[in-house]
Amino acid sequence: MRNLPVPGMDALALFDKITGEKRGEVSARLGRLRRRISSAYASYQANTDALQTIASAGIKGVREKALLHAYNSPTATMRSIRDNLIYPNIEDFDECPYCGINDPKTLDHYLPKETYPEFAVHPLNLIPICHICNSHYKRSQFLDGGARLFMHSYFDTFPAFDFIQLQVIVNREVILSFTNSSDPANPDFSILFGRHFRKLGLNERFVQKSAAEISRKRPALRRFYRNGGAAEVAQVLQQEANDFRVTLSGNHWKVALYSSLAGSQDFCDGGFLRTVKIR
Ligand SMILES: [Zn+2]
Known part of the structure; x- marks a missing residue:
């Protein structure tokens, strides 16, 4: 966004x-x-x-x-x-x-x-x-x-805060759950963002896109894992998140995706090989 x-x-x-x-x-x-x-x-x-x-x-x-x-x-x-x-x-x-x-x-x-x-x-x-x-x-x-109900792209300016959060759970499948978070310094914007997030069905749509993203990254992640284990996978994912933060802004689903995957030890330690649960 x-x-x-x-x-x-x-x-x-x-x-x-x-x-x-x-x-x-x-x-x-x-x-x-x-x-x-x-x-x-x-x-x-x-x-x-x-x-x-x-x-x-x-x-x-x-x-x-x-x-x-x-x-x-x-x-x-x-x-x-x-x-x-x-x-x-x-x-x-x-x-x-x-x-x-x-x-x-x-x-x-x-x-x-x-x-x-x-x-x-x-x-x-x-x-x-x-x-x-x-x-x-x-x-x-x-x-x-x-x-x-929705943010106006010309006039509702994003404060410097990450409003998209992602929880990653690795079981037999990788379970992703996107939520909106609140910036204490900008309560009104946070409420508007929350409505925008829910009314546009963004959790479900982000999960679908993330599953496709992970599936395409899997061969590369497998290679990094063989070379340097979970630590190298985490480092590569974090680097990706940092680059997307610069090019796409901190409130893009890819930034939430890559930084949360980088922070999940279970995902980096081979969990990336499991299928992402879509629904
Ligand atoms: Zn759209």
């Missing part, structure tokens, strides 16, 4: 361009909505640290349809917004910022367009994430009892 730089786009100017590119009634309806859109965009910008407080503008009927049309039937400007967000100029951007697993090739409406059609084409409300997070887990969810 990671943060993304805030996209530097003039949201209202882009809305105006889309309005100009649309035809007939849709264009006219978008034009008539401009004042409400302008005020909604100002509210979004002013509340990036409290997005849960933004009230829906209550736009319904044909006007709501026009806003959704602006997103669902993209004009050249909407397509360029999409391309700029999905293909940003970031060298290592090939993983979903919500999960750190799959390609981030879909746009999430952080404030769902079903409830907040006014933000259907607002770049700051569009986060490039993977299809699995978007369609299987987040869908049109946003709040529960007034509290946000």
